[in-house]
Amino acid sequence: MGTLLFVGIGAALGSVSRYDITKFIGARIIPNFPLATLTINLVGAFCLGIIVRYLLHDSAWYLFLGTGFCGGFTTFSTMINEIIEFSLAKNIHVALVYLSFSLLGGILLFFGGFFI
Known part of the structure; x- marks a missing residue:
């Protein structure tokens, strides 16, 4: 029960944080x-x-x-949806730039955090 509680509370806080930042940055x-x-x-x-x-x-x-907050905060599915929307709108260049920044930037920043 404790495990589910830790993950659930962390995920809830991460999701609310993601929502607030998305609304703040928006477009x-x-x-x-x-x-x-x-x-x-x-x-x-x-x-x-x-x-x-x-x-x-x-x-x-x-x-x-890790599992809760970061899992609720980050969003792979939204990223994929946005890449597909760019592709369907014939914005392949933007889709590839976004995908590249997401994947390569994510890997580099993970290692940056790990080796800080």
Whole structure:
């Protein structure tokens, strides 16, 4: 029961944080580009790197922050949906740039957080 509670509370906090940041960033900075999703996923990757490095040994904190918060905060499905929308609108270049920044940036920032 404790495991489900740690993951559930963390995921709820992560999801609400993602929602608030998405509403705050929205399309204010770069119109027609999902900057909010990209920012959230990159920040989440960086945070997960830190969490894996320092909290993997502590199962309660790892479940709460890693599995719960970061799992609820980041959003792979939204990223894929946005890439498909760009592709269907014949914006293949934007879709590929977004995919590249998401994947390569996420990997680099994870390692950045891990080795901080």
